[in-house]
Amino acid sequence: MLATLVAPTSPAAAGTTLGASAAEKGRYFGAAVAGGRLSDSQYVTILNREFNSVVAENEMKWDATEPQQGVFTFGNGDRIVNHAQSRGMSVRGHTLLWHAQQPGWAQNLSGSALRNAAINHVTRVASYYRGKIHSWDVVNEAFADGGSGARRDSNLQRTGNDWIEAAFRAARAADPGAKLCYNDYNTDGVNAKSTAVYNMVRDFKSRGVPIDCVGFQSHLGTSLAGDYQANLQRFADLGVDVQITELDVAQGSTQAGIYAAVTRACLAVTRCNGITVWGVRDSDSWRDDNPLLFDRSGNKKPAYTATLDALNAGGPTNPGPIDTSAWYVLVNRNSGKALDLEASATTDGARITQWTRHDRANQQWQFVDSGGGYYRVKSRHSGKVLDVYNFSTADGGAIVQWTDLNGANQQFRIGDSGGYIRLIGRQSGKVVEVQGASTADGANIVQYADWNGANQQWQLVRVG
Numbered sequence: 001m002l003a004t005l006v007a008p009t010s011p012a013a014a015g016t017t018l019g020a021s022a023a024e025k026g027r028y029f030g031a032a033v034a035g036g037r038l039s040d041s042q043y044v045t046i047l048n049r050e051f052n053s054v055v056a057e058n059e060m061k062w063d064a065t066e067p068q069q070g071v072f073t074f075g076n077g078d079r080i081v082n083h084a085q086s087r088g089m090s091v092r093g094h095t096l097l098w099h100a101q102q103p104g105w106a107q108n109l110s111g112s113a114l115r116n117a118a119i120n121h122v123t124r125v126a127s128y129y130r131g132k133i134h135s136w137d138v139v140n141e142a143f144a145d146g147g148s149g150a151r152r153d154s155n156l157q158r159t160g161n162d163w164i165e166a167a168f169r170a171a172r173a174a175d176p177g178a179k180l181c182y183n184d185y186n187t188d189g190v191n192a193k194s195t196a197v198y199n200m201v202r203d204f205k206s207r208g209v210p211i212d213c214v215g216f217q218s219h220l221g222t223s224l225a226g227d228y229q230a231n232l233q234r235f236a237d238l239g240v241d242v243q244i245t246e247l248d249v250a251q252g253s254t255q256a257g258i259y260a261a262v263t264r265a266c267l268a269v270t271r272c273n274g275i276t277v278w279g280v281r282d283s284d285s286w287r288d289d290n291p292l293l294f295d296r297s298g299n300k301k302p303a304y305t306a307t308l309d310a311l312n313a314g315g316p317t318n319p320g321p322i323d324t325s326a327w328y329v330l331v332n333r334n335s336g337k338a339l340d341l342e343a344s345a346t347t348d349g350a351r352i353t354q355w356t357r358h359d360r361a362n363q364q365w366q367f368v369d370s371g372g373g374y375y376r377v378k379s380r381h382s383g384k385v386l387d388v389y390n391f392s393t394a395d396g397g398a399i400v401q402w403t404d405l406n407g408a409n410q411q412f413r414i415g416d417s418g419g420y421i422r423l424i425g426r427q428s429g430k431v432v433e434v435q436g437a438s439t440a441d442g443a444n445i446v447q448y449a450d451w452n453g454a455n456q457q458w459q460l461v462r463v464g
Helices: 018-024 035-039 041-050 075-086 111-128 163-174 192-207 228-236 255-268 302-313
Strands: 028-033 053-056 090-098 135-140 179-184 213-216 241-249 272-277 328-332 338-341 352-355 365-371 374-379 385-388 399-402 412-416 421-425 431-434 445-448 458-462
Touching: 018 028, 018 302, 028 035, 028 041, 028 090, 035 041, 035 075, 053 075, 053 272, 075 090, 090 111, 090 163, 090 241, 111 163, 135 163, 135 213, 163 179, 163 192, 179 192, 179 241, 192 228, 213 228, 228 241, 228 255, 241 255, 255 272, 255 302, 328 365, 352 399, 352 445, 399 445, 421 458
Parallel strands: 028 053, 028 272, 053 090, 090 135, 135 179, 179 213, 213 241, 241 272
Antiparallel strands: 328 338, 328 458, 338 352, 365 374, 374 385, 374 412, 385 399, 412 421, 421 431, 431 445
16 A cells, blocks of 8 residues: 655755755765864865865874874864864764874784784774764775775785774774774775675675775766766665765866766765765865865865755655555664664563664564554564553653554654654654654654654665
């Protein structure tokens, strides 16, 4: 059975900046930031106006954060994080382990001494920034270029082939709330290098190694791989998020079109969290071919307009009719995490929480028609339905699971939020939300007065 959602009364206003438009689509649009440029008023004006995410260009790398073994310096990284937090921007962490930009003392280590030092570095840095980082590039550029599909020969690789796994496990222990990413370049299309990364991620997922996302640097020339979007999607299909992490494009007749195409590809892949460009103005770039969205005087380039137009034209679209025979994952707009049955419980009264999306049965839900435009939301794992505990009508009332009695406290109608939905309780009139707009795994799901907040909006992702 198909049930039609109520169409919005008017289209959402087009975003007027990159960050605002991306946020309307449940994504971020960020820029790499150099701490020293935060004293440049033109730079900061553009940064604050246009972007809702930042990443440190160099200030969080190994040589910057641990210049002497066991001696950590976070001042420059803190400057960037503090600026972002004061503006409500999210922060990507870049990077915990990389074969380049290692301090001299690390370059002189090998074997178990280097392995121990590397894991200590991951632990100390991720612990220091715990709760402040949206996504960490835990390991950067560990695969070789060319057609071999081999690991890069580096001092880290020579400590043992499991060094990447060890780094991810240490990062998870140090900061359980951050998304943990593997990041690389020349992986934009389906090729030997990207397939080698794909095989690693598939192996990690099969063995429970904590990897949440894959970063595609996308340092591009004058063309874009024709299978760029398909490549992003094949990684997403493994159960990880994908992110465009270091986007820049050579200036020329194709620059604007490539920026727009990358943007459309991210919007088309549900698990693409967002896009980061590697710098603000052309004068801030590491490249000499003017690859960014603003020129050296801070003016918007045609590539900027093409990118913003692509953001405004792209998804999410109206989620369309609900198929009551289908199973859906409900992904929260604010946190990017999925509605989850805590600890895969099967008992009445078990809490409903959010958790990093993995698409297993305790994150799959079916809409059961109750008539009159209301539905029960049934767990695939337990067969029980979402329930407002004890028929509460109060803000903060707990959402639990319960045996399906088709009670008014188990019935929800769908509110449309421009491509996202809100679940509005029949008995209370309140909506299902992530308590306190938390982004942490295990945060409770409650009901609250409907204010159409991002933590009250859910993306329906059909999985079966």
